[in-house]
Amino acid sequence: MTLTLYNTLTRRKEPFQPIDAGNVRMYVCGPTVYDYAHIGNARPVIVFDVLFRLLRHLYGAGHVTYARNITDVEDKINARAAEEGVPIGELTERTTKQFHADVAALGVLPPTVEPRATEYIRRRDSKLDMVRLIERLVQRGHAYVAQDHVLFDVASMPDYGRLSNRSLEEMEAGARVEVAPYKKGPMDFVLWKPSKAGEPAWPSPAGIATPGRPGWHIECSAMAGALLGEVFDIHGGGIDLVFPHHENEIAQSRCALGTSVMANVWMHNGFLQVEGEKMSKSLGNFVTIHDLLQEWPGEAIKLAMLSTHYRQPANWTEKGLIEAKRTLDHWYELTADAAEGAPLCADVLQALQDDLNTPQAIAALHALRSEAAKGAKPAAACLKASARLMGLLQLDTGAWKAWRPAALAIDEGKVEALIAARNAARTARDFKEADRIRDALTAMGIGLKDAKDPATGEIVTTWEVKR
RNA sequence: GGCCACGUGGCGGAGUGGUUACGCAACGGUCUGCAAAACCGUGUACCCCGGUUCAAUUCCGGGCGUGGCCUCCA
Numbered sequence: 001m002t003l004t005l006y007n008t009l010t011r012r013k014e015p016f017q018p019i020d021a022g023n024v025r026m027y028v029c030g031p032t033v034y035d036y037a038h039i040g041n042a043r044p045v046i047v048f049d050v051l052f053r054l055l056r057h058l059y060g061a062g063h064v065t066y067a068r069n070i071t072d073v074e075d076k077i078n079a080r081a082a083e084e085g086v087p088i089g090e091l092t093e094r095t096t097k098q099f100h101a102d103v104a105a106l107g108v109l110p111p112t113v114e115p116r117a118t119e120y121i122r123r124r125d126s127k128l129d130m131v132r133l134i135e136r137l138v139q140r141g142h143a144y145v146a147q148d149h150v151l152f153d154v155a156s157m158p159d160y161g162r163l164s165n166r167s168l169e170e171m172e173a174g175a176r177v178e179v180a181p182y183k184k185g186p187m188d189f190v191l192w193k194p195s196k197a198g199e200p201a202w203p204s205p206a207g208i209a210t211p212g213r214p215g216w217h218i219e220c221s222a223m224a225g226a227l228l229g230e231v232f233d234i235h236g237g238g239i240d241l242v243f244p245h246h247e248n249e250i251a252q253s254r255c256a257l258g259t260s261v262m263a264n265v266w267m268h269n270g271f272l273q274v275e276g277e278k279m280s281k282s283l284g285n286f287v288t289i290h291d292l293l294q295e296w297p298g299e300a301i302k303l304a305m306l307s308t309h310y311r312q313p314a315n316w317t318e319k320g321l322i323e324a325k326r327t328l329d330h331w332y333e334l335t336a337d338a339a340e341g342a343p344l345c346a347d348v349l350q351a352l353q354d355d356l357n358t359p360q361a362i363a364a365l366h367a368l369r370s371e372a373a374k375g376a377k378p379a380a381a382c383l384k385a386s387a388r389l390m391g392l393l394q395l396d397t398g399a400w401k402a403w404r405p406a407a408l409a410i411d412e413g414k415v416e417a418l419i420a421a422r423n424a425a426r427t428a429r430d431f432k433e434a435d436r437i438r439d440a441l442t443a444m445g446i447g448l449k450d451a452k453d454p455a456t457g458e459i460v461t462t463w464e465v466k467r
Numbered sequence: 468g469g470c471c472a473c474g475u476g477g478c479g480g481a482g483u484g485g486u487u488a489c490g491c492a493a494c495g496g497u498c499u500g501c502a503a504a505a506c507c508g509u510g511u512a513c514c515c516c517g518g519u520u521c522a523a524u525u526c527c528g529g530g531c532g533u534g535g536c537c538u539c540c541a
Contacts, residue, residue, distance in 0.1 A: 029541080040541045076539065164536080166470055171537070216539085238541030239472085245540095270472080271535055278534075307480065307490080313473060313534060320479065323491055330505090351481095359481050363489040373506070431500055438502075449504045462504090 003058060003353045005234070006311060008242060008266040009163055013355050016265065018233050024055050024064045025232035027224045027263065029241055030114070032071040033095035034080040036288040037102055039301075039316055040238070040272045040279060046302050047269050047310040047356065048236050049108035050390050054352050057344075057389060067227045068111040069220065070096055073118050073213060078199055088200060102289040105298040107394050113227050117219040120226060121202050128225040130218045131205040133256045134191050138206045142255040146182035148194035148210045154187045157251050163266060164243035189248055190215035217248035224262070225253060235263035239270055239311075272314045279316075287316065294406040299392055300325040306358040306390060322467050328392070328400070329464075331365070334372045335384040336397040342381030344389060352389065361390060410465065415446055419461050422448075426459075442466075 003016040018024045028048045031037050037045075048066075055064045072092040081088045096116075104110075123129040134150050137143035142156045154160050154168065161167055172186050179186040194210040195201035201211035224232065230253070237246065246266065253262040274285040292301055304324040308314040347364035351357040365387055371379035387393040422437040438448055447466040450459055 032540085038541085042541085044541055074539090164470080166537085170469060240536065240540060243470090243536060244538090269541070271541075273534075276533095309481075311472090312480085315479075317479080319491080323479075327490075333505095357481075359479095359489075363481070366489060426500080429500075435501070447503065450499075450502085451504075452499095 003054070004355055005265050005267060006355045007264075008268050009261075011165070014265070016233075018059065019231065019264070021059055022063050024059050024234075025228040026052065026055070026064070026066045026234040026236065027220070027228055027232060028066070028068045028111075028235075029220060029237035029245070030068040030070050031095075031099055032074050032076060033092045033099060034074070034077040035095065036290045037099050038279065039274070039287040039289060039292065042102075042106065042289050042301065043272055043305060043310070043314070044236060044238055044269050045103055045108055046106060046305045046391075048267075050306065050352070050356060050358065051234070051236070051267075052109060052111070053389055053391060054356070057349075058353075065113070065228060066111040067113045067115065067223065069223050070099075070114060070116045071219060072096070072116050073121070073200055073219070074216065082198075098290065102293065105293050106289070106302055107298045107391050108302075109391070115223045115227060117214070117223070120219060120222045121214060123226075128222055130192075130214045130222040131202075133218060133222050133225070133252060134205045136256040137191065137252065140255060140258075142251075143191055143206075144184065145206050145208060146184075148204070148208050148212065149182065149190055150192040150204075150206050150208070151183060151188045152191055152248065152251060152255075153184060154189070154251070155185050157255055160187075160251055161247065163247050163250055166243070189217065189244065191218050191252070217245055218252055220245075220249045221252040221256070221262075224249075225257065230257045230259050231261060232263050234265045234267060236267040236269070239268040242266075242268055269310045270313045272316050274316045275318070276315055292321075296321055296325060296405075297328075297400070297403045299328055299394070299400075303328060303362070303392055307362055309359055310356055318467075325467075331369060331383060331387065331393055332395075332397045332400045334369060335380050335387075335393060338372075338377070338380040338384045340381075340384070342378065342385040345382050345386040348386040348389065358390065361386075405465070408465065410444065410446070415441065415444075415463060419448070419463065423459070423461060 004013045005016050006013045026048070028044060031041055048068075052064065052066045077088060077092060081091045084091065120127075120129050122131045134143065137152065138145070138150065141153070143150050143152050161171065168187060192205060192208070192212050192214055194204070194208070194212045200213055202213060204210060204212045224235070235246070250262045254260065273279065274287055277283060277285060279285055279287065289301070300321055301324075304316070304320045305314070307320065307324065345364055345368055347367070348361045351360035351364060354360070365383060368379045368383040368386065372383055384393050418437050418441055422434045425431070425433040425437065441448060441463070445466050446463050449462045449464075451462065452458070453460050
């Protein structure tokens with residue numbers, strides 16, 4: 001079974017063939033750091049982490065390079081910094097740290113490299129940077145200078161629009177935007193623009209005297225080219241990036257470097273709704289990763305996310321989180337003393353190799369759960385190993401059980417005391433009192449479980465917060 | 468207005484031209500002092516209308532609905 005991936009460029013699933021099996025290269029568009037990342041931002045982070053893990057499994061951990069950028073130069077950042085009255089660098093530094101904390105808590109692997117856009121505007125070393133790319137585009141006749149801007153000349157690229165599957169005529173017909181008067185063609189986009197006082201600025205390329213800053217798309221072309229080479233294997237991101245961002249990245253990279261493709265495979269994750277509605281600040285259902293992590297363990301968020309196939313539209317719900325958390329509780333329980341390093345479940349691997357069919361992989365994990373529940377030790381070990389391929393069951397069971405919501409308004413000592421009192425009443429066969437205490441705990445939102453220790457036959461009572 | 472996805476049982480969510488997805492919930496049972504948890508078992512589906520076919524939830528066309536892009540956006 002070989003890895004098959006859906007390629008937006010060809011609109012079908014294709015067998016994956018790396019350019020160099022010794023160094024498989026993937027680029028994923030990372031966050032613009034001006035605010036907390038939301039649950040929609042978490043989707044590509046989680047999805048492409050699974051792909052990263054799978055590629056490491058298939059080609060060897062040292063043979064995959066995964067680049068995910070930090071966009072730290074952008075007009076939204078400038079606006080937010082001005083709004084908060086803080087220096088831009090302070091805002092991007094703080095937001096980057098928040099992002100790192102969030103994704104670490106989600107239990108995803110750090111990418112191999114995490115370049116920042118500002119490091120690739122003008123470099124002192126010989127690596128590709130934005131200014132060099134822009135100069136080359138101008139030299140090759142794919143870009144022009146107008147009123148201190150550098151614009152990409154879309155008409156100079158015959159197959160512009162191939163990724164998003166639209167023709168120039170279509171786009172121009174459908175355009176609802178006012179076209180800046182200095183553009184030669186209405187779809188031409190900005191590679192470089194002049195900065196006003198107070199805006200971040202670098203010396204401009206192409207003989208422009210006014211200092212300026214890069215357009216949005218050029219950073220990814222520069223970073224991907226510098227770190228992964230002129231042509232690489234996989235480029236990923238959200239489906240909303242297909243146009244214009246990825247289309248324009250392709251145009252810049254190919255026209256500047258003279259290549260026929262930028263990346264061989266283009267992958268896009270679907271959009272996400274919250275409780276069946278569009279996520280928006282005005283609806284009040286804007287969910288940040290940071291907020292979710294106050295109430296849910298990272299792996300529950302990850303499992304909830306992976307229970308929908310990455311290309312499918314997803315509905316983010318609390319019910320889904322509850323389900324994911326309970327599933328993991330169960331899996332952790334069953335794998336508490338499972339051996340490490342068991343062979344992977346073939347069904348899980350096969351599902352993942354079929355365009356990351358995580359729901360099917362999860363179904364295979366449920367089958368293992370079922371066997372493990374009957375006492376099959378190898379199944380439990382296989383469950384642990386296979387779940388880890390997806391970045392699940394990474395903690396030890398004790399650490400998982402010890403997790404508590406950040407704002408847990410429960411006095412654990414008091415709970416333990418009540419449980420001890422209840423058990424004393426039970427031993428004395430005073431079930432009326434025992435049930436009274438249990439009801440009191442239920443009213444506090446605590447659910448009890450009485451289990452027999454299989455070795456000693458002793459009753460062990462555990463508790464959890466009911467949701 | 469142009470382009471593009473998606474629409475599966477109470478809910479979430481895979482998949483397939485004819486055969487069990489899976490999970491949660493529900494129901495029945497085992498266990499339990501009673502519960503909970505766990506385990507065993509059961510039921511329910513493929514948006515509408517046409518077409519192709521021996522056979523369509525699965526292919527094609529139309530409709531309706533939801534969402535995305537065309538403008539910052541995962």
